[in-house]
Amino acid sequence: MPRFSVIVPAYQVQACLSQCLDSVLAQSCADLELIAVDDCSPDACGALIDEYAAGDARVKAVHLAENQGPGGARNAGMAEASGDYLVFLDGDDTLAPDALRALADRIEETGEPDVLVYDYARTYWDGRQVRSRLAGRLAEEGPAPFRLADRPGVLRVLTAAWNKACRREFVERHGFAFPPGAYEDTPWTFPVLMAAESIATLDRVCVHYRQRRRSGALVGADRRHFDLFAQYDRVFAHLETHPELDRWRPELFRRMIDHYAAVVTRRGRLPRGSHAEFLRRARAHYRRYRVPGTRMRPRHALVRFGLRRTFRALRLASAARRRTLRTTVRLARALRAGALRLHYRLQLRLPVRADRAVFAAEAGPGDPGALEEALRAHAPHIRTAWLARPEQQHAVAPGPRLVRPGTAAYWTALARSAYLVTDDVLERRLRKRRGQVVIRTGQGTPLGHMGLDLLERPAAARGTDFAALMRAVDQWDHVLSGNRYATLVWERVLPGRYRTLEYGAPRNDVFQRATSADVTRLRESLGVPPGAVAILYAPAHRDHRRTQGPLIDLAGVARRLGPRFVVLARTPYDPGAGGDAGGRIIDVRDHPSVPSLCLASDALLTDYASLMFDYACLDRPIVVHTADWAAYEAARGTYFDLRAFPPGAVARSEDELADIFASGHWRGSRSAQLRTAFRERFCPYDDGRAAERVVRHVMLGEPPEALPAVVPLAERHPVPSACTRAPAATVPRPSGGVPVTR
Known part of the structure; x- marks a missing residue:
């Protein structure tokens, strides 16, 4: 029995389907079955699914004889599922890397809840990713798991099936299924959350929700938006058959009216000439399901009274107000800019x-x-x-x-x-x-x-x-x-x-002036455990990549090195996104002082970042990872081959990288020889008085021969790392074998 059954309905998404399926099969948590449902798609979706099923035993292909829509396709997938948890994913969306590992860890941590709710990010054609505005409701704070009554705000998270993992036994026991028609997620999500005995949240983006450049399903003008009425009828019918859930009626009523108002007020949603009909039906639902005493919001008046023309007039007035405000702001900015230009010209005369x-x-x-x-x-x-x-x-x-x-x-x-x-x-x-x-x-x-x-x-x-x-x-x-x-x-x-x-x-002057007490204080402020080897990881920017994603499996490397090592990760992305590393990754991407991070660390792990030239002044070990040297050199160009003249040990793969640290090669004699040659070439003047020389020469007018003489490299004594002062310890190699004493 697999841990997850990932159900993917596919209909006219042949261009995106391979990316979707690959994102599932490439998950670091491989305990899954992928049920891909061809919803009688007229394009090549069915053939693609069969190709994946033939190439990977974890893929199960399901072909429907006629198109049933996303709801029917998901139901067909659930009928074939055997995993502990059901995970839904649309055929044009993708799972984030290591998402299933994060889900598995959170499920185990919270005691196998009925439902786990996680976050998503909208991804656009230009590479932008925008996280959900309601991500704050998924904070992993307070007791977990919980019931909906303890955190009712979860009910306001997007009513999609693909941002929740549901325990299969729980779904089957209650007989939950997706209805036909559009907005099929609505009568699924609300009953599932209300019936769940235990709910947990995961404050992490697990799904990349693709935003199409052109109108996709339920984005353009379409009569299918009228399916929304039938779906809310099903929601309230569920309440009628489950009186114990009646307490949620006011909240569901508010969600319903907000949903109707969003559809009718968003330009281009409804076909031309259908707004009056939509409002009539929405008004009928307002009267049918309203709970006496429910506080009415301003937007509700649009639905309650069918004030389409009034709302349209208000919208036009609001648009005119915004245009006037923008014009006023532009004029004010122009006047201010003119005043500042005049002020600058006057100051230039003083x-x-x-x-x-x-x-x-x-x-x-x-x-x-x-x-x-x-x-x-x-x-x-x-x-x-x-x-x-x-x-x-x-x-x-x-x-x-x-x-x-x-x-x-x-x-x-x-x-x-x-x-x-x-x-x-x-x-x-x-x-x-x-x-x-x-x-x-x-x-x-x-x-x-x-x-x-x-x-x-x-x-x-x-x-x-x-x-x-x-x-x-x-x-x-x-x-x-x-x-x-x-x-x-x-x-x-x-x-x-x-x-x-x-x-x-x-x-770099601070490297010569800092003391051991400064190093200890900095490590404590960063949360580095006493006796740990702190590796500062600082990769270079990749010009050839549209987004700066992970270059190595940092969490995997940290897990292989064991508890003796911690990583100070200064990356442009979330270093914890690669999975749980047992607290051995410390996110320092927003730390204001790079020199402080250098002082707190025991070694530098980088690839092509110029920070290595500064770090060499500390005379501490440097390890460079050059797995994509050819791509970097082709995109950026380099002035010398770092692999031929490195500042320390060179790793060409993650396995070599883990072995360099576990074996002690990172601080061995050969690495020290390479570092010495590197320092002699690139750190000849960094003796702690560089800033003083500049000030005395430029600001105080002293001639070069009167400036402080440069201290030779052999006579400099930068503050040692905490690891250098610590007693020797035994660290196991990641792949077993003989422990290495350092």
């Missing part, structure tokens, strides 16, 4: 203030933040300010004045500050003045192509305004660089008249 410096950072404080801190320490007479949007202000260190872009203070700061420091293109409307100095902090040491080299890489250059970039380059006076290799690259791909300051990366 003297530049030599005791002012402004800082801006797109990628977190980074180098600008380190320079601002050094400026306050070595040139306290210069007042500093940060240009930061509201969402960036939490990442700015306390002390300097915060200036919001687009305000009068913002333009004053740009017009009159002597020093402008940024890690990106500053303000495109900036007019650099005589006496102003623009410092462009580096973007790190590049591995992938940057700047003008991206002209030949359209995937990586998507959206880049090269003309604007070159105008910004012409304004730079100084560009910071961490090594000779980076200097040669940047000066070629961003040609300009600036001077390169090869003093090291200011953001």
